[in-house]
Amino acid sequence: MIDLAQxxxxxxLVTAALARRGVSSETVASLIQSDKRHRxxxxxxxxxxxxxxxxxxxxxxxxxxxxxxxxxxLAEESKQLGVQEREASAxxxxxxxxxxxxxxxxxxxxxxxxxxxxxxxxNVELRQWWPGMDDGQPFPTYADHQRVAHWDIGTELxxxxxxxxxxxxxxxxxxxxxxxxxLLRALTQFALDAHADAYEEIRPPSVAxxxxxxxxxxxPKSQDDMYAVERDGLWLIPTAEVPLTSMNRGEIxxxxxxxxxLTAATQCFRREAGAAGRDTxxxxxxxxxxxxxxxAYCTPDQAEAAxxxxxxxxxxxxxxxxxxxxxxxxxxxxxxxxxxxxxxxxVYTPGVDRWLEVSSxxxxxxxxxxxxxxxxxxxxxxxxxxxxxGSGLAWARIWAALxxxxxxxxxxxVLPEALAPYMAGGATLRRR
RNA sequence: GGAGGGAUGGCAGAGCGGACGAAUGCACCGGUCUUGAAAACCGACGUGGGGCAACUCACCGUGGGUUCAAAUCCCACUCCCUCCGCCA
Numbered sequence: 001m002i003d004l005a006q007x008x009x010x011x012x013l014v015t016a017a018l019a020r021r022g023v024s025s026e027t028v029a030s031l032i033q034s035d036k037r038h039r040x041x042x043x044x045x046x047x048x049x050x051x052x053x054x055x056x057x058x059x060x061x062x063x064x065x066x067x068x069x070x071x072x073x074l075a076e077e078s079k080q081l082g083v084q085e086r087e088a089s090a091x092x093x094x095x096x097x098x099x100x101x102x103x104x105x106x107x108x109x110x111x112x113x114x115x116x117x118x119x120x121x122x123n124v125e126l127r128q129w130w131p132g133m134d135d136g137q138p139f140p141t142y143a144d145h146q147r148v149a150h151w152d153i154g155t156e157l158x159x160x161x162x163x164x165x166x167x168x169x170x171x172x173x174x175x176x177x178x179x180x181x182x183l184l185r186a187l188t189q190f191a192l193d194a195h196a197d198a199y200e201e202i203r204p205p206s207v208a209x210x211x212x213x214x215x216x217x218x219x220p221k222s223q224d225d226m227y228a229v230e231r232d233g234l235w236l237i238p239t240a241e242v243p244l245t246s247m248n249r250g251e252i253x254x255x256x257x258x259x260x261x262l263t264a265a266t267q268c269f270r271r272e273a274g275a276a277g278r279d280t281x282x283x284x285x286x287x288x289x290x291x292x293x294x295x296a297y298c299t300p301d302q303a304e305a306a307x308x309x310x311x312x313x314x315x316x317x318x319x320x321x322x323x324x325x326x327x328x329x330x331x332x333x334x335x336x337x338x339x340x341x342x343x344x345x346x347v348y349t350p351g352v353d354r355w356l357e358v359s360s361x362x363x364x365x366x367x368x369x370x371x372x373x374x375x376x377x378x379x380x381x382x383x384x385x386x387x388x389x390g391s392g393l394a395w396a397r398i399w400a401a402l403x404x405x406x407x408x409x410x411x412x413x414v415l416p417e418a419l420a421p422y423m424a425g426g427a428t429l430r431r432r
Numbered sequence: 433g434g435a436g437g438g439a440u441g442g443c444a445g446a447g448c449g450g451a452c453g454a455a456u457g458c459a460c461c462g463g464u465c466u467u468g469a470a471a472a473c474c475g476a477c478g479u480g481g482g483g484c485a486a487c488u489c490a491c492c493g494u495g496g497g498u499u500c501a502a503a504u505c506c507c508a509c510u511c512c513c514u515c516c517g518c519c520a
Contacts, residue, residue, distance in 0.1 A: 039482065039483090042481080043488090045489085046481095046482070047488080047489095049488090049489065050487095050489070052500075052501080053501075055501085056450070056499095056500050056501035057450070057451065058500095059450075059501070060449095060500090060501070061451095064450080072500090074500070075499095075500035075501085077500080079499090079500055252442095252478095382479080382480095
């Protein structure tokens with residue numbers, strides 16, 4: 001949620017900033033309007049409430065002094081006022097709900113540095129990297145044996161079984177087997193080890209309460225993209241960002257605890273409603289995937305460095321895996337609604353000849369913290385923390401990139417050095 | 433799933449219809465004393481909302497209810513503890 005106090009203080013500035021990401025001034029104006037009216041009604045109700053409390057006190061006093069008649073009269077007066085107070089409170093509450101609803105719908109204010117734009121076409125590519133680039137070599141050229149889609153390689157080597165996955169859970173639920181399954185496990189291990197120096201490893205539940213989903217902004221907005229376990233009021237997490245952001249919900253941290261950095265490997269579940277059909281073959285887009293997430297609560301001053309650290313770590317993993325990638329600075333129109341600034345990492349996959357998003361590194365300012373009510377103690381009181389997060393990395397697409405990039409002429413896949421320690425059965429994937 | 437007990441400020445813990453936003457102890461912070469520290473003493477000491485301010489409202493697990501008045505009474509739920517059952 002954006003800061004209502006700021007909206008009241010500098011409405012033009014906020015309106016202009018939100019316009020950069022396509023929020024109409026009418027939307028903002030209606031929130032300002034409702035908020036104002038809400039405060040008026042609230043004051044009205046509170047004044048009445050104060051009078052009821054005062055009269056009640058007097059009733060007690062009168063009765064204590066055995067002034068029965070005066071007590072009864074005061075009680076009666078208070079009772080009348082109570083009726084008015086309840087009405088006023090109900091009106092205020094009604095408008096409060098309206099304000100909240102409008103408030104929840106307003107996306108975050110984009111960072112000044114975020115490039116302007118309306119859609120993903122206007123994202124800015126900051127840089128590319130590929131093996132050998134630092135030695136002045138050109139972007140790799142790929143042989144024919146590398147121009148094979150991962151779903152074909154997977155079937156050929158018996159390491160990816162999409163048919164079985166579909167039989168068990170429906171389409172877009174991949175089933176990995178043999179070396180393919182082990183590769184997935186190796187990747188998680190590889191990444192968690194790489195982040196262990198600065199990030200506490202967390203193994204959170206894979207489901208979350210509605211309340212928890214609310215605090216990250218996934219609900220109610222993205223309800224249709226989430227799997228629900230309705231009977232128990234639970235949702236399958238779409239990313240570890242959900243549990244990590246809410247871990248300290250409602251708490252006040254000390255400044256020494258910050259930046260509080262966490263990492264977690266979890267399954268991620270996404271319904272991808274409406275996405276079926278296009279761009280969904282193989283592992284391009286799946287309902288369940290494994291991901292290592294990096295996350296930090298920090299002070300506003302630490303936020304930029306914290307975001308850069310996550311971006312650097314994600315990039316480092318890609319470099320160690322020897323996979324070409326590019327970094328995009330998302331334009332205002334393509335930012336996730338809670339984000340102030342986001343960098344996407346896209347890996348190049350030669351078999352399907354595409355750039356696939358494998359990480360999205362975002363700075364949320366205090367937008368999520370306000371909803372989750374996570375604060376830290378400052379000299380003069382408390383302040384909301386900033387949150388940043390990003391994947392490091394999402395494995396389904398990395399899996400695809402690896403098998404396509406490292407496919408040999410003989411059809412086997414020879415994995416990069418970095419993974420060797422984690423592939424007990426050998427770094428060469430072959431049919432067994 | 434069954435029976436019982438519990439949930440109050442950073443922690444411990446009292447309060448069980450009327451000035452309770454809440455005793456007390458500990459912790460933390462400021463001060464006195466001291467060469468310095470400890471001890472002792474004095475003081476401050478929850479969070480959030482509204483208001484220029486005086487001030488005011490909300491919050492004692494959560495949500496409802498009773499009452500002139502609820503931390504306190506009633507109902508439902510959640511979580512924790514003990515015991516029983518089931519179980520990876």
